[in-house]
Amino acid sequence: KQDMDVCLVGRHGAGKTSLVNTLVHGPYSFSEDMIPTVGFNMKAFTKGKFRVRLWDVGGQARFRSMWERYCRGVSVIVFVVDAADLYAIHAATLELHSLLVCKSLQGIPLLVLGNKNDLPGALSQQELTSVMELSSLSKREVYCYSISCKNHSNIDVVIQFFLNHPKFIIQ
Ligand SMILES: Nc1nc2c(ncn2[C@@H]2O[C@H](COP(=O)(O)OP(=O)(O)OP(=O)(O)O)[C@@H](O)[C@H]2O)c(=O)[nH]1
Numbered sequence: 508k509q510d511m512d513v514c515l516v517g518r519h520g521a522g523k524t525s526l527v528n529t530l531v532h533g534p535y536s537f538s539e540d541m542i543p544t545v546g547f548n549m550k551a552f553t554k555g556k557f558r559v560r561l562w563d564v565g566g567q568a569r570f571r572s573m574w575e576r577y578c579r580g581v582s583v584i585v586f587v588v589d590a591a592d593l594y595a596i597h598a599a600t601l602e603l604h605s606l607l608v609c610k611s612l613q614g615i616p617l618l619v620l621g622n623k624n625d626l627p628g629a630l631s632q633q634e635l636t637s638v639m640e641l642s643s644l645s646k647r648e649v650y651c652y653s654i655s656c657k658n659h660s661n662i663d664v665v666i667q668f669f670l671n672h673p674k675f676i677i678q
Pocket residue numbers: 517518519520521522523524525526538539540541542543544545564565566567622623624625626654655656657658
């Protein structure tokens with residue numbers, strides 16, 4: 508198997524661990540009752556010739572300084588937001604932009620996931636792209652999808668994105 512590393516970051520409660528559970532254990536693993544991640548966890552799933560290692564880093568304030576370290580050298584940075592929480596999206600926007608100025612993360616493809624699209628008022632992919640000023644992030648591939656771990660919506664698209672970006676090669 509060919510190994511690839513993906514790092515999941517974003518604020519607490521956005522749904523990073525829920526996404527990891529969905530990817531690794533399938534759609535029926537969703538739980539409303541989640542324990543916040545302390546530090547980080549790693550889980551992997553295999554698909555075709557790939558073994559995708561998912562580095563799931565805690566989103567509480569005290570863990571955010573660790574994000575950069577875990578994102579270094581990965582194939583894809585996944586930034587998860589709760590698309591129904593406008594306050595959190597504004598805070599996350601600042602955190603995302605300040606993370607990506609790190610020289611060590613230059614050029615690594617970014618996948619922004621607006622999770623919880625099952626909730627009323629959740630921002631669409633277009634709305635998130637605009638509110639989070641994703642078009643201003645240059646010199647890297649930037650994609651944004653609207654997903655739901657709860658309803659298993661667009662999870663297949665996320666998996667396909669990973670498989671299409673097996674290795675980020677520094678130019
Ligand atoms: N409605 C809805 N709730 C979700 C979805 N995904 C996750 N949640 C809920 O959001 C809450 C937080 O989920 P977690 O996966 O623990 O969030 P996290 O990003 O890992 O949080 P930290 O580990 O603290 O950084 C839990 O109550 C989940 O059930 C979703 O797609 N829809």
